Amino acid sequence: MESKRTQAERSAATRSALVAAARPLFTERGFAAVGTDEIARAAGVTRGALYHQFAGKEELFVAVFEQVESELLARLGAGITTADTSDPVAMLHADVDGWLAACAEPEVHRIVLIEAPAALGWERWRELGRGYGVGLVEAVLDTLMDAGAIARRPVRPLAHVLVGALEEAALYAARAADRPTATDEARQALYALVDGLVLP
Amino acid sequence: MESKRTQAERSAATRSALVAAARPLFTERGFAAVGTDEIARAAGVTRGALYHQFAGKEELFVAVFEQVESELLARLGAGITTADTSDPVAMLHADVDGWLAACAEPEVHRIVLIEAPAALGWERWRELGRGYGVGLVEAVLDTLMDAGAIARRPVRPLAHVLVGALEEAALYAARAADRPTATDEARQALYALVDGLVLP
């Protein structure tokens, strides 16, 4: 019976139902264009439940954002930790490829790259993202600097700049009319950029 | 007398008053957080005038965006056209410096980099920006490719990726607690990136 559910289970079910309902709506129409009533109805509850579980619409968006980000991180992290540093160019290229492949999903580029910075503000977006994308790039750079493959320099700013390049490349590729061609163009541009970092 | 103003003058005055009023409001609080009534009152008119002059709030934002962008372009273009291609590294570094200096203004990074992609959608943002930032970077790259300073490759994707890096660097620098240090870190990171493009 449903009656035997514990409070924690009830809350968790409602929260995940709301996040699951909001996720495709935010992906397709953006944060501002979709209302809380539509989300609640899609989740099979009312706005009352939404405002009980989340401080507001923005906090619900944060939950969606973190879900997408953590999935993205898990996906990229798996490919990165298995690389070896003896061929830094190949390693960097593999990372670029993994990123572009992941960003082919509309969820990532719409929620993570488009809506989040405006809905949350750039500062909070970056703060949340530090543990994700930027942190990952920092780890890669740090590994390669330790291995002597690229010049030692402050990691964080370089990681930020690279993340900016990666994000823009992903958007360029994802929104183009001829997506395969654009993806390849973006890939080559990123290759050119990261190859320049590797010491001869 | 006011009575002798022509219709075109009246419209132009109202439009520029609205844009001038909206610009600092959007800069400080963002597109979504400031209402049309507040803008109209700050401009000394009513919402009726706003909706007569602009199709909607979004179109007013576009007018603000284009004003900021065109000022930015004029500022950067002046420094770029006077450079010479004999020293490509110095030329690229000068461009980077000019960009970072321009983005120190809150108007640029808030309106152009944060609000615009979400308020207008990434596609329209990019479309409007093609004539501005991306176009400028394309011009620089094209010049250097013609001069043989960097390898010939598709210009547009590389320009996009670089613009992404430039934008993220500007945001990183502008929002840091210790801005001078962060600006220098961002500058060095961008130098490392663009230096890697220059042929030996």
Added chain:
DNA sequence: GTAACTTACGGACAGGTTGTATGGAAAGCA
């Protein structure tokens, strides 16, 4: 110059949105 017409603007209205307050149902605890 004035009459007919177009453009610019102010005020009021309808529709929809977020966030809150209130009441009841379900679960935890004694």
Added chain:
DNA sequence: TGCTTTCCATACAACCTGTCCGTAAGTTAC
């Protein structure tokens, strides 16, 4: 079982956007 706390639905208040209509200012025709 009785009492408290948590969870959720409904109703409500305060917005905000976009539209409608009336009026005033400017333009054109006669």
